[in-house]
Amino acid sequence: EAGVTQFPSHSVIEKGQTVTLRCDPISGHDNLYWYRRVMGKEIKFLLHFVKESKQDESGMPNNRFLAERTGGTYSTLKVQPAELEDSGVYFCASSWPGQGRTEAFFGQGTRLTVV
């Protein structure tokens, strides 16, 4: 079974540019999450999809971040325009339907560096 895959693994962009991160969850996983880890701090929740619907986007930092999940399959996270403080590792995770009693499977993350 394929795991959660994220693309790209690394991205270096200049301040003001746009970057789009992609996540392919495990097939059949309705839940898809985006998380971010900045500078060795805690992994922070960004948002949660159930199928194609945004269940909770309370962790999105501001309106420069836009997440979509087309047809309830893969998801993209766009940052436009990128700022220096957006640098960090962006993790995607997916899980089976359920009220938290299932583990989340994580991708390897995308390391974003804004210069």
Add this chain to the structure above:
Amino acid sequence: AQSVSQHNHHVILSEAASLELGCNYSYGGTVNLFWYVQYPGQHLQLLLKYFSGDPLVKGIKGFEAEFIKSKFSFNLRKPSVQWSDTAEYFCAVTNFNKFYFGSGTKLNVKP
């Protein structure tokens, strides 16, 4: 909002030493508890999880964790670490479907 505290940011041990990593969470209601590990260059992997029942949970690779409700703690233990346990360890709590993570503990095991 919930929060998770991991007290040890960086731990250095010699092989065969015993390990205990602390984890405390702030939420007082029903929670589900997890420990994840990230080996160098790899993705986060589940070590163990607690939903209910026996508060002493056994996971993979000889790890175990004890849920102490009165202390809001879920400490991770291993009696004898190996060099291959060198990794970063994350405690996590979920309420419904949102995971709250601690800041991680880097474990460095010297051969």
